[in-house]
Amino acid sequence: MVENVVHEERMSNLHYLLQLCAKTRSSVGGRACHAQIIRVGWEMDVLTSNMLINLYSKCSLVDSARKKFNEMPVKSLVSWNTMIGALTQNDEDQEEALTLLIQMQREGTPFNEFTISSVLCKCAFKCAILECMQLHAFSIKAAIDSNCFVGTALLHVYAKCSSIKYASQIFDSMPERNAVTWSSMMAGYVQNGFHEETLLLFHNAQLMGLEQDPFMISSAVSACAGLATLVEGKQLHAISHKSGSGSNIYVSSSLIDMYAKCGCIREAYLVFQGVMEVRSIVLWNAMISGFARHAYAPEAMVLFEKMQQRGFFPDEVTYVSVLNACSHMGLYEEGQKYFDLMVRQHKLSPSVLHYSCMVDILGRAGLVHKAYELIERMPFYATSSMWGSLLASCRVYGNIELAEIAANHLFEMEPNNAGNHILLANVYAANKKWDEVARARKLLRENDLKKERGTSWIEIRNKIHSFTVGERNHPQMDEIYAKLDDLVVELKKLNYKVDTDNDLHDVEESRKQMLLRHHSEKLAITFGLMCLPSGIPIRIMKNLRICGDCHIFMKLMSKFTSREIIVRDTNRFHHFKDGFCSCREFW
């Protein structure tokens, strides 16, 4: 009797120690516990063995966990689940976790909700949708699909595999959801580009009284970055401070990105300064990418040096960002230097994205033949963006031969993209090849190809106002057009002349001028001037590249109104101030 009490007490002390070591991930303590277990002859005890497997798993000692598991003469369901968990949490092979699941069933141990949610974790990592569907079917059959962990893991995998419809169906049908379920669904939406749905879910979670944890906040901030909604982004920034998530690296990096994508590079840098001491390369990458987006190449390069002085090694993302910065400012030599540094010093393999940046850098620098050679010799198939970049460069530098090669590739890859036909026609027009221009126009008409309609939007007091070229639907349209007419009169006094050179609309000159005058960004800036108090910058987003005429218009407008104007087009940001643009005419 006394012996039993002593035995149980010792056992419980040892179990407590095992738990402590697992919690603190102490492998030294864990090994000492294991030695003690062998000394007292408890290595066959199932509970003790399970705890040892768990401990080794938490210490990332998967081989030791596997050895212990294989040595067990009798295994419980928890033994199998813990071993599967060890494999899924330690980046081990997905196949092994699945094999164990099959093996445990063969050996007569039915799986439970713990088993399925663990194995699903691995499917998410590998984007294995077929396996996920099978596990989904298994869980329905075993009546565990309504379990919160299983449901959350399932929706996470479906979202990771881009099956957002399945993910949201599971979310809607779950009888019980917790914070992890909500944040998984938000992450699923934002990663698949469903930004509005992400924010809607975030608001619903708020209404449900759920605590705003950093997981939810980082997804919601990313959604604001995607939508470029500054007001809501700022509100989330305040929420992150209030809820104690302000210094969380995921929240901080998404805030840096959000501010940069909303045109507020200074605010992005302020967030970065507050967290730059935290050891995370993502924070540096987010800031460098922000500078690149705004064509602040010198700042991006300084930060690139600074990060290395602080002991960070640039990774693939860092290099995409610095190369982009070089591309936006036409810095060919610097771009080449970074590309070589990436390969030689940091031993990184350039991806298709890095080659894409280099094609852009070479083309923009006028080295279109070198750009083409690079496309020909790189170890990847060229993407449509590469051919598009080459075609755009050929237009600027008047190379018809290469323009036709690039265009033919694009026509094959994107047969319905009218922009490519227009770009080629513009190359012919610039070289006065009027027969070819006519042929390209005919092709556009015959195939009924239409260019994406230019749309610009501006956020005024938490409301997005959107304008398309020649907009008629906005309630204040008459006032906007009248104000725009007045502004054009004023700008003409500053030598503004409508530039129709780069416009290929199949219309006469006077109509061309009218269409240009009513480009969406001009309507948005006029509305911004009408609504926003003087002194604060005006931020406009556009779905296409800003045209040459609008670029001149914005420069003069910034001078005439003494306002800072920030325009985001598909490519980058333009900061207009005192009659100049930050891009220095390079875009």
Next chain:
DNA sequence: TTAGGGTTAG
């Protein structure tokens, strides 16, 4: 004693 979630490129 065992399970599920987030950030930066494009």
